[in-house]
Amino acid sequence: MSDVLKNRRILLIIGGGIAAYKSLELIRRLRDQGASVRCVLTQAGAEFVTPLSLGTLSGDKVYTDLFDLTDTATIGHIELSRDADLLVVVPATADLLAKMSAGLAGDLATTLLIATDKPVLVAPAMNVRMWTHRATQRNVEQLMADGIHFVGPNDGDMACGEFGPGRMAEPAEILAAIDAHFSENEFSGNPPLKGRRILVTSGPTHEPIDPVRYLANRSSGKQGHAIATALARMGADVTLISGPTNLSAPAGVNLKRVETAREMLAACEAALPADVAICAAAVADWRVDIDATQKIKKEAGAATPSLTLVENPDILATIS
Secondary structure, X not given: OOHHHOOOEEEEEEOOOHHHHHHHHHHHHHHHOOOEEEEEEOOOHHHOOOHHHHHHHHOOOEEOOOXXXXXXXXXXXXXXXXXXXXXXXXXXXXXXXXXXHHOOOOOHHHHHHHHOOOOEEEEEOOOHHHHHOHHHHHHHHHHHHOOOEEOOOEEEEOOOOOEEEEEOXXXXXXXXXXXXXXXXXXXXXXXXXXXXXXXXXXOEOOEEOXXXXXXXXXXXXXXXXXXXXXXXXXXXXXXXXXXXXXXXXXXXXXXXXXXXXXXXXXXHHHHOOOOEEEXXXXXXXXXXXXXXXOOOOOOOOOOOOOOOEEEOOOHHHHHO
C-alpha cells in the first residue's frame, strides 16, 4: 500500500451479518495506513460485534442512535456523514442494499448514506440465494447507476454451509479498494502512466484432457486483476489477458478471456507492442498430447488409457 490513506477520514458502517467480525481487522489495517476511522454500528450489526471492540480499535466514539440528542447538538447526522472522505459499508447486507436502493432513512446508518455528499463503497455479504435473487441484483444495478462503488462479493463457503457468490471480500481486498479509490482521485489530474501500453496476464490456464477433465492449478486471478486495476487508475492503457476466473472485468481495462496456455500466448502476441508486460498468470506447465472429443471412459477389464504430457510454451520468454 502507498501512503495515500494517511490522514484520510473513513466512516465505517457495520451491517448485520456474520461477516461483521471482519470489520475489526479492516479498522486495524486502515489505522496502520494512517487513516482515521469512525464507526456507525447498526442494530443488527450489534448482534455480531460490540461498540467496545469497535471503539477500542478505532480510537473514536461508536455511533448507533439516530435520536441521540447530544450528538445531534454537537455533530448531527448531516455533519457526521459529510465529515468523512469516504463511507464504507461492511458488510452490506441484502437489507441494507435494498434500503439504499430505495432511498430509505429509518435509522442512523441509512440516514447517513442518503445524507452524504461523499463517495460510498460497499462490501456485500449474504447467502448465495439472496445475492443471486432478482430483487438483490436489481438493487445492485440501481446502486451502481447511482455511483455506489462495490468490492466483492467473492465465491466461497458460507456460514450456512452453502458455497457460491455472496462471501464478503477479505479485509485486505477492501483495503485495496479503498486505497485504489483515493489513488484514482490523486492521479486524476496528472496520471503518471498516461500513454503507456501495458500487458498483464492473470489467472490459471485450463488444459483439456477431454470435454470433462482438464489440468489446472488453484490460481484465483486476484493478483493479476488487482495489478491491472492499479495500472489503469494511474492512466495506463491496460490489456488484461485472463484465464478462467470468477472475477469481473476491472474498470478501464481491456479484458480478453482465454482458456489454455496456447490461447493466452496468442492473445499476448496480438496485444503487442507494449511498453511493459507483467506476467502474473499461473500458466499450466504441461498439457496432454491428445484432443479427445468425448469423455475418456474407464472400461471394466480394459487397460487405463495412457496420456502423454507435452510442455506448454513459455509465454514470458516468447514475448520478451
